[in-house]
Amino acid sequence: MNYFELFGLIPQFSIDSTKLETNFREIQSSSHPDRFVTCTSAEKLQSMQTATFANSAYLTLKSPALRAAYLLGLQGIDAIHETNTNMPHDFLMQQMEWREAMDDAKHAKDVVALENLLAEMQTEAKQLQENLAELFDTKQNFLVATEETRKLIFIDKVCADIHKIIEHLDV
Amino acid sequence: MALLQISEPGQSTAPHQHKLAVGIDLGTTNSLVATVRSGQSTVLVDSDGHALLPSVVRYLPDGSIDVGYSAQAAQSLDPQNTIVSAKRFMGRGLKDIDVSMQPYHFVETKSASGEMLQIETRAGIKSPVEISAEILKALKVRAEKSFGLAKNSLELVGVVITVPAYFDDAQRQATKDAARLAGLNVLRLLNEPTAAAVAYGLDNGVEGTYVIYDLGGGTFDISILKLSKGVFEVLATNGDSALGGDDFDRRLFCWVLEQSKCSPLNANDTRLLLTKSREAKEWLTDHPSAQITSVLSTGELVNVTLNTKQFNELTQTLVAKTLTPTKKALRDASLSIEDINGVVMVGGATRMPQIRLAVAEFFKQTPLTNLDPDKVVALGAAIQANTLAGNKNDADLLLLDVIPLSLGLETMGGLVEKVIPRNSTLPIARAQEFTTFKDGQTAMSIHVLQGERDLVTDCRSLAKFELRSIPPMVAGAARIRVTFTVDADGLLSVSALETSTNIEASIVVKPSYGLSEEQMLAMLQSSFGAAESDKNARMLGEAKVEAQSLILAIHAALQQDSHLLIETERKAIEAQLHTLEQLNQGQDADAIHQATEALNIATEAFAAKRMDASVSRALAGKNLDSLEI
Numbered sequence: 001m002n003y004f005e006l007f008g009l010i011p012q013f014s015i016d017s018t019k020l021e022t023n024f025r026e027i028q029s030s031s032h033p034d035r036f037v038t039c040t041s042a043e044k045l046q047s048m049q050t051a052t053f054a055n056s057a058y059l060t061l062k063s064p065a066l067r068a069a070y071l072l073g074l075q076g077i078d079a080i081h082e083t084n085t086n087m088p089h090d091f092l093m094q095q096m097e098w099r100e101a102m103d104d105a106k107h108a109k110d111v112v113a114l115e116n117l118l119a120e121m122q123t124e125a126k127q128l129q130e131n132l133a134e135l136f137d138t139k140q141n142f143l144v145a146t147e148e149t150r151k152l153i154f155i156d157k158v159c160a161d162i163h164k165i166i167e168h169l170d171v
Numbered sequence: 172m173a174l175l176q177i178s179e180p181g182q183s184t185a186p187h188q189h190k191l192a193v194g195i196d197l198g199t200t201n202s203l204v205a206t207v208r209s210g211q212s213t214v215l216v217d218s219d220g221h222a223l224l225p226s227v228v229r230y231l232p233d234g235s236i237d238v239g240y241s242a243q244a245a246q247s248l249d250p251q252n253t254i255v256s257a258k259r260f261m262g263r264g265l266k267d268i269d270v271s272m273q274p275y276h277f278v279e280t281k282s283a284s285g286e287m288l289q290i291e292t293r294a295g296i297k298s299p300v301e302i303s304a305e306i307l308k309a310l311k312v313r314a315e316k317s318f319g320l321a322k323n324s325l326e327l328v329g330v331v332i333t334v335p336a337y338f339d340d341a342q343r344q345a346t347k348d349a350a351r352l353a354g355l356n357v358l359r360l361l362n363e364p365t366a367a368a369v370a371y372g373l374d375n376g377v378e379g380t381y382v383i384y385d386l387g388g389g390t391f392d393i394s395i396l397k398l399s400k401g402v403f404e405v406l407a408t409n410g411d412s413a414l415g416g417d418d419f420d421r422r423l424f425c426w427v428l429e430q431s432k433c434s435p436l437n438a439n440d441t442r443l444l445l446t447k448s449r450e451a452k453e454w455l456t457d458h459p460s461a462q463i464t465s466v467l468s469t470g471e472l473v474n475v476t477l478n479t480k481q482f483n484e485l486t487q488t489l490v491a492k493t494l495t496p497t498k499k500a501l502r503d504a505s506l507s508i509e510d511i512n513g514v515v516m517v518g519g520a521t522r523m524p525q526i527r528l529a530v531a532e533f534f535k536q537t538p539l540t541n542l543d544p545d546k547v548v549a550l551g552a553a554i555q556a557n558t559l560a561g562n563k564n565d566a567d568l569l570l571l572d573v574i575p576l577s578l579g580l581e582t583m584g585g586l587v588e589k590v591i592p593r594n595s596t597l598p599i600a601r602a603q604e605f606t607t608f609k610d611g612q613t614a615m616s617i618h619v620l621q622g623e624r625d626l627v628t629d630c631r632s633l634a635k636f637e638l639r640s641i642p643p644m645v646a647g648a649a650r651i652r653v654t655f656t657v658d659a660d661g662l663l664s665v666s667a668l669e670t671s672t673n674i675e676a677s678i679v680v681k682p683s684y685g686l687s688e689e690q691m692l693a694m695l696q697s698s699f700g701a702a703e704s705d706k707n708a709r710m711l712g713e714a715k716v717e718a719q720s721l722i723l724a725i726h727a728a729l730q731q732d733s734h735l736l737i738e739t740e741r742k743a744i745e746a747q748l749h750t751l752e753q754l755n756q757g758q759d760a761d762a763i764h765q766a767t768e769a770l771n772i773a774t775e776a777f778a779a780k781r782m783d784a785s786v787s788r789a790l791a792g793k794n795l796d797s798l799e800i
Contacts, residue, residue: 008790023790025402029569030789031782033598033659037358037559038190038328039724041771042778048658050782052600059595167499 003057003070013068013129013136015061024058064129065156068136068149075142079149091151098158106165114166121155121162128152192358192560193314194331194366194552197303197346199258199415200388200519202226203546204310205553206317207562212370212550215317223545224313226388228305229253230294238309247442250274252292256417257306259389260288260299261349262341272421272445274438287345298690300345304352307332311353329358331556333548335390336362337410337496337575339621340633340663347660358559360660363387364394365405365572366551367517371542372398373554373568379512380406382500384530384538385548386493387518389415393497395504395511401567407503407594408575409496414489416452416520422485423448423477427463431473440467447473455482456522483525490529497533503594514538519545571596574657578633581618585627590655593623600656604670607651611643617653619663638667642674711760718755718767722748725774728781735780747773 004011007023029035031050036043060066069079087095098121105113128148135145193215196203201223205214214222221240229242230252237245246253251274260268265277265288276291289298311330312322320326332355334346343360350357364383372381378398385392392410396403424445428436436444443465451461460478467473501507514530516538521527530538542550558568573594579587580603590601605615615638622630641649650670657663668675725748733741751766 006786025399025404025569026789027786028571029402029567030785032569032571034359034555034559034570038561038720040721040728040774040778042775043724043728043781045775046778046782048598048656050786051659052598052656055596055599163502167502170498 002074003061006054006057007061009061011071011074013064013071014133015067017062020058020061024054027054063156064125064132065149065152068132068145068152071136072142072146072149077142077146079146080153087147087150095154095158102158102162102165106169109169111166111169114162114169118159118162121159125152125155125159128155189562190328190560191318191320191326192328192330192553192556192562193310194333194361194549194554194556195307195310196333196363196366196549196552197258197306197349198226198388198548199256199390199417200226201545202306202310203549204314205546205549206314207553207557212553212557214546214549215313217313218316224306224309225255226258226306227253227255228257228302230292230297232293234294236294236305238305247439247446250438250442251276252294254290254292254297254302256389257299257302259413259417260290261303262287262339262343262345263299264288272424272441274441287341300349301352303346303349307349307353307355311355327356328560329356329556331359331361331366331552331559332357333361333363333366333552334661335385335387335410335412336364336392336394336405336408336572337390337412338661339412339576339631340661341631342412343661347662357660358556360662361552361555361570362392362394362405362408362572362575362661363390363548364392364408364517365396365403365570366549366555367515367542367547368394368396368398368403368551369554369568369570370547370551371515371539372396372403374542377513380506380510382497382511382514382534383517384493384497384514384521385410385517386520386526387415388520389413389417391415391493391496393493393500395500395506402569402571404571404596405573405594406506407500408573409500409503410575411492411496414492416449416518418489419452419486419520419523420445420449422489423452423482426477426481426485427473427475430475431471433467433471433473434469437468440469443467444473451477452482452523455479456524479524486523486525490525493526494529494533508534511536515542515547516540517544517547572659572661573597574599574661576621576631577623578655578657578663579620579622579630581620581627586625587620587622587627587630591657595657597661598656598658600654602652602654605651605653606647607641607644607649608646610646612646612649613641613643614639615641615651617665619655619665633663634665636665636667640674641669642672644671707760711758711763714760714763714767715755718751718763721767721770722752722755725770728774728777732777732781732784735784736777740777744770744773744777 002011006027007020009015009020028051031047031054033044033047033051036047060070072079098117101117105117128151131148132145135141135148193204193206203214203222203224205212216222224239225243227239227242227246229237229245229249231237242253246255254275264286268288270277278289278291278296287298289296314327315322330350332346332350334343346360347357364385367383367385368381381396381398383394383396390410390412391414392408394408395406397406427444427448447463447465451463454461460476462476463473465473511534514534514536516527521544527538527540555570573596574591575593577589577593578591579589582588590603591599607615617636617638619633619636620627620630621633624630638651641651651667652670653665653667655663655665725744747770751770754763754766
């Protein structure tokens with residue numbers, strides 16, 4: 001059973017997030033270990049496995065980048081671990097600019113600049129998500145989708161780094 | 172009044188009967204026990220009507236052990252043998268603790284890896300786990316008395332014990348060990364702020380996003396929860412497991428020393444002035460100023476007066492220290508203060524006006540203080556215990572909690588690689604693949620750490636695992652998949668598999684700050700103390716209870732879902748069931764135990780089928796209750 005099947009969703013990039021959340025809660029309500037405290041150890045084990053699987057599935061499908069990577073995985077494409085760094089030139093330049101802006105703001109201890117950078121990257125991420133919806137759901141162009149997915153994963157990583165820096169500065 | 176149903180002695184309770192379960196708030200300063208009675212969560216009181224049990228344990232000269240108010244009263248007379256705030260030492264080594272203000276004789280362990288610290292008392296060397304077990308035993312006795320049960324009755328099906336959300340694996344494990352020593356069956360370790368949210372949320376019927384600000388005697392937790400249709404989903408949690416009301420007492424105590432310029436204090440005077448400081452802190456909640464007067468054992472007189480303004484200034488850094496984790500939790504949940512529907516105040520220390528003011532200013536709203544901050548955690552724990560025990564009153568209640576601190580592995584150069592990030596919903600499992608470094612290598616060691624920092628030295632060492640019996644291969648050929656699982660109690664377990672040959676690698680766990688199994692067994696032995704026959708009777712009793720609960724569970728499962736089985740499968744299960752039922756009439760603990768185990772194994776496939784069916788039912792949107800008829 002794949003993650004989409006678990007939640008009764010069609011395996012595509014655009015998903016009904018309300019349905020995902022509702023069905024996640026339904027599944028947890030029937031499979032969570034709290035429901036099996038007085039049950040047999042076989043049932044406890046079963047509950048642990050199902051609840052764990054549901055948590056991983058929910059986490060993956062909730063995040064656009066992980067969801068895209070998972071869809072590619074279903075096509076036999078490993079977008080995360082692939083060492084192929086064949087990214088378009090303009091995105092590589094953009095990457096370097098973002099990293100530099102992050103380092104500058106970090107050294108200047110400029111939280112506002114970091115927040116602005118986050119907002120800028122979120123806008124870019126939104127655009128990528130729209131592209132991905134089309135690439136996966138309409139065109140079924142997995143080659144280009146792989147490229148866009150890796151851009152999205154990259155943005156997520158830098159955003160996480162920025163969050164970490166803000167956390168350090170903002171105490 | 173309804174007639175009481177009394178079953179024959181030794182006979183187990185019928186399945187429809189209300190199962191007795193309690194919630195315990197094992198606090199740094201005070202502990203409580205609560206239960207659900209007639210649908211209402213209630214704190215159980217002692218024979219004097221006290222709800223709180225001071226978390227103070229005194230080892231007396233005659234060998235007896237005193238817990239609670241009388242122990243607390245003796246603390247300045249007998250400070251070395253009267254242990255307060257033992258919770259601060261749970262799962263901790265000596266280097267984690269500021270020993271300067273502690274009157275105890277801590278025992279340095281020889282091993283350099285760092286074991287849990289211990290305290291030398293007149294009753295011998297005691298670990299914080301044993302001390303906490305004494306508090307739990309006292310609460311157990313209180314519960315048994317209030318249910319009208321005999322001591323060590325097996326009718327108390329289990330307990331939910333609360334822990335600070337920010338407790339790490341070692342501290343959680345230590346708490347569970349203490350419960351085992353006290354002879355309690357732990358249904359679940361529950362995070363204190365989550366317990367408070369349950370009590371608050373159910374009591375007020377609220378939905379939305381709530382913050383629980385929990386400042387206890389020795390720990391601070393902040394949790395953000397989404398409450399919706401009986402589901403309590405923790406979005407993020409943060410805190411400081413070494414910050415609490417005690418620190419306000421100490422701040423005040425240091426100020427008193429400065430003001431009165433007295434000579435260095437002995438243990439008794441330290442304890443005396445700490446107590447006076449605590450009383451002054453409490454007094455300042457409702458009064459503009461407090462006077463601290465005391466005659467020390469040296470004859471020196473201490474007499475100082477403090478107003479609220481001074482107290483606020485003295486403690487403002489402590490108050491500010493609670494806001495840092497608060498900001499982090501909000502950020503982790505991707506929320507801003509406008510998204511918060513309410514802030515619930517929990518823990519005795521939130522009675523301090525300066526705390527309430529700081530929280531109100533930060534969240535731009537008046538915090539919710541309508542539940543007793545001392546009792547709310549125990550009340551919530553009791554509700555959860557009642558649900559877990561299978562009393563159907565709160566069948567819709569579901570708690571989805573998270574792991575508070577990231578789990579990682581040591582990699583090259585003393586760095587930590589995160590395997591499970593903080594705030595992941597539990598239960599969770601993650602696998603990581605490793606390979607060998609040398610040709611023919613058959614073992615490797617893995618170091619598991621918990622914390623947010625990048626360096627191994629800045630994180631808490633949880634365990635070092637030795638993977639053995641790896642089949643010898645050329646370097647880099649073996650594929651060892653190590654799976655980390657964190658259960659609903661927030662406790663970690665690890666398994667390993669060599670995937671190219673499917674050989675399970677054996678694991679040796681060395682908990683860095685826990686008790687070893689041998690230590691646990693030794694403590695259990697001495698705590699039974701009594702004759703061998705008592706021990707055997709207890710073992711038989713436990714085996715029977717376990718068998719009986721399995722028998723009931725299987726009967727219920729067959730009644731509900733036997734259509735999932737083919738004839739031969741059903742017959743096989745029924746045969747095993749019959750064997751166990753027969754054996755359970757007898758007195759052979761070992762045979763009962765083995766048959767229980769066999770029945771468990773025989774029903775594994777059935778359990779899997781039932782889970783699948785249950786998940787599909789959930790998704791079909793059908794009401795489970797309507798299917799159970």
